[in-house]
Each structure stands twice: as structure tokens, then as C-alpha cells.
Amino acid sequence: MVVLESLLLTILFLSCIYFSYFDIKIGKIQNKYILVLSILSIFLDILYYGVYAQPYLYLFLINGLVMAIISILLYALNLWAAGDSKLLTFILLTIPARFYVTKGSIGIAPAIYVIVIAFILAFIYVSLESIVMSFTKKDFKYKIDVSHVISFIKSFFFCSIYLTLVNSILYYIFKMFIATNGILIAIADLLLAAVIYKFDVFKNKVILVLVTIFDLLILYQRDFTFNNYVIYIYLIVLLLLRNYSRKFNYSEIPTVDLKPGMILSTTIIPNFLLSRVKGLPKYSTEDMRSRLTEEEVASIKRWEHSKYGKPTVVIVRKLPFAIFLSLGAIIFILFRMGVII
Numbered sequence: 001m002v003v004l005e006s007l008l009l010t011i012l013f014l015s016c017i018y019f020s021y022f023d024i025k026i027g028k029i030q031n032k033y034i035l036v037l038s039i040l041s042i043f044l045d046i047l048y049y050g051v052y053a054q055p056y057l058y059l060f061l062i063n064g065l066v067m068a069i070i071s072i073l074l075y076a077l078n079l080w081a082a083g084d085s086k087l088l089t090f091i092l093l094t095i096p097a098r099f100y101v102t103k104g105s106i107g108i109a110p111a112i113y114v115i116v117i118a119f120i121l122a123f124i125y126v127s128l129e130s131i132v133m134s135f136t137k138k139d140f141k142y143k144i145d146v147s148h149v150i151s152f153i154k155s156f157f158f159c160s161i162y163l164t165l166v167n168s169i170l171y172y173i174f175k176m177f178i179a180t181n182g183i184l185i186a187i188a189d190l191l192l193a194a195v196i197y198k199f200d201v202f203k204n205k206v207i208l209v210l211v212t213i214f215d216l217l218i219l220y221q222r223d224f225t226f227n228n229y230v231i232y233i234y235l236i237v238l239l240l241l242r243n244y245s246r247k248f249n250y251s252e253i254p255t256v257d258l259k260p261g262m263i264l265s266t267t268i269i270p271n272f273l274l275s276r277v278k279g280l281p282k283y284s285t286e287d288m289r290s291r292l293t294e295e296e297v298a299s300i301k302r303w304e305h306s307k308y309g310k311p312t313v314v315i316v317r318k319l320p321f322a323i324f325l326s327l328g329a330i331i332f333i334l335f336r337m338g339v340i341i
Contacts (some may be wrong), residue, residue, distance in 0.1 A: 004048045056098050068131045078285075258300055
């Protein structure tokens with residue numbers, strides 16, 4: 001069993017280094033390598049759980065199911081790319097389930113901590129980078145944008161009233177489950193907040209009034225209330241980061257250096273509308289849905305030499321998330337092994 005665990009972890013560590021390097025270098029994770037390594041890991045898993053670690057098979061499967069759902073939601077909400085979902089799947093195949101319980105049980109989806117650590121590291125990176133750029137940018141001036149403040153207050157209000165209702169009901173029905181799966185519930189809350197923020201139906205005044213009334217009734221019944229205020233602190237921090245860092249989320253590059261998979265800023269789209277060049281992008285959502293295709297890149301490079309063309313374009317800066325996901329997996333394993341206390 002130890003030999004198989006060592007093989008799986010060796011594949012995990014070496015692959016994480018390799019995938020992180022290519023995500024930084026070319027901005028994507030190559031599918032063929034993930035596929036080959038995943039097939040190799042599945043073969044080792046069959047031997048591991050079929051012969052030596054049968055008691056851990058259920059935990060391996062239920063953890064994988066929950067993580068698959070979370071991964072799909074993160075992709076559907078455009079919070080990460082398809083390559084990140086594939087990398088997470090590979091990571092789950094290479095973490096021996098015995099390590100999920102080496103320091104006691106941590107819920108039905110222990111690997112959620114891999115995502116948590118990854119997002120914390122990304123959060124720290126973006127925060128520090130934004131602070132550095134705010135002081136190094138020549139035209140930077142500290143100024144409070146009233147519209148951003150109002151947007152922040154509205155976003156927090158909308159999300160909070162829905163989270164209060166949902167969490168209180170779930171706590172009443174699944175009290176024991178929530179008590180033993182706090183991190184999983186926190187991630188679910190943040191995903192719910194992303195859904196609420198994305199769809200305008202949740203901002204309907206009638207619905208908001210009804211949900212607020214239910215919240216007040218629930219809060220009146222103290223034993224029925226979910227008092228995990230940490231969730232709201234997470235929400236405030238994330239909203240503040242989003243409003244602060246988005247100013248430094250763009251980069252101006254030569255048009256000739258544009259590549260498939262890059263995402264254009266919405267500010268460049270109006271320049272295409274006057275052009276007769278065919279195949280130019282008509283809009284940009286500034287997320288994974290608007291990644292440029294090879295045909296669009298070719299059209300933009302033709303547009304550069306047209307009447308309305310420009311030598312540079314503004315793109316959304318890509319965060320190489322593979323390195324954070326890889327570090328999340330490695331830190332998680334080291335902690336479960338007792339290397340990191």
C-alpha cells in the first residue's frame with residue numbers, strides 16, 4: 001500500500017510542477033498530458049482501492065462526487081477554466097483517500113481544502129499585486145469611487161438576505177451535517193453568492209421584500225437561525241477585493257502578440273464596430289466565455305492594418321491558477337502527512 005501511495009504522490013508532485021510551468025508559459029494546460037497521467041493514476045487507484053485500501057473506497061468516491069459538482073459549478077459560473085477542472089480531477093485521482101483521515105475526519109469532501117488553499121493563495125497574490133501596481137502605476141491616484149461603494153453595498157445586501165434564508169433553513173434540517181462540514185458549507189455559500197450576483201432575477205424587488213420578511217421571521221426564532229457570521233466576513237472581503245483589484249486587471253499588448261484563449265477588454269470592442277473586417281468579436285464578457293478563437297485572432301490581426309486598426313489592444317490579465325491549485329494540493333498533502341503543522 002505504501003508503495004502505491006508513494007507512486008501516486010510522486011506523480012502528483014512532479015505533474016503539478018510541470019502543469020504549473022506550462023500554465024505560466026503558454027497560458028493553458030495540455031489535455032493530452034492530463035489524459036495520459038489520469039489513465040495511469042486510475043490504473044494505480046484500481047490496485048490501491050481494490051486490494052489494499054478497500055475501507056477508503058467509499059470516502060474516495062463520495063469526495064470525488066462532491067468535488068465534481070463544485071468543479072462544474074465553478075466552471076459554469078466562469079470562476080475558472082475547463083483546464084482547472086481537469087487538473088482538479090487529476091489531483092483527486094492521485095491523492096490516496098487514507099490521507100483524508102490521517103489527522104481525523106474533516107467531512108465528506110476533505111479535498112475541498114485543496115480548493116480553499118488555492119483560492120486563499122490566489123487571493124493573497126491578487127491583493128499584493130494590486131497594492132504593488134497601485135503604487136508603481138504612474139497615473140495612480142487614490143480616489144474613492146462612489147459608484148463602486150454603492151455597488152458594493154448593493155451586492156452585499158442582495159447576497160446577505162438570500163444567504164441568511166438558505167443557511168437558516170438548511171441548518172434547521174441538516175444541523176449535524178453542517179456542524180461537521182463547515183468549510184463545505186462556506187464554499188457552497190460563496191458559490192450561491194456568485195449565482196445571486198450573476199442573475200438579475202434575484203434583484204427583483206418583490207422577491208427581495210418577501211425574502212427579507214422571511215429573514216426577519218427566522219431571526220425572531222433564535223433557535224432556528226444559522227449564526228455563522230464568518231460567511232459574511234468572507235463575503236465582505238471578496239467583494240472588497242473584486243472592487244479594488246479590477247482596476248489593475250488589464251494589460252495593453254501589441255496586437256500582433258494576441259493569441260487564442262486571451263480575453264479582450266470591453267473597451268476595445270467599440271473599435272471593431274466601425275470596421276469592415278469580418279470575423280471580429282462583437283462583445284466581451286471579460287470572463288472565460290469570451291476567450292478568443294483562432295479565427296477571431298486572425299481577424300483582429302487583419303483589423304490592425306485596416307483603416308480603424310490599432311497597434312495595441314487591451315486584454316484581461318490571466319491568472320495562472322494551475323500553480324495555485326497545485327500548491328493547494330501539495331500543502332494539503334504535506335499537512336495531512338504531518339510535515340506542516
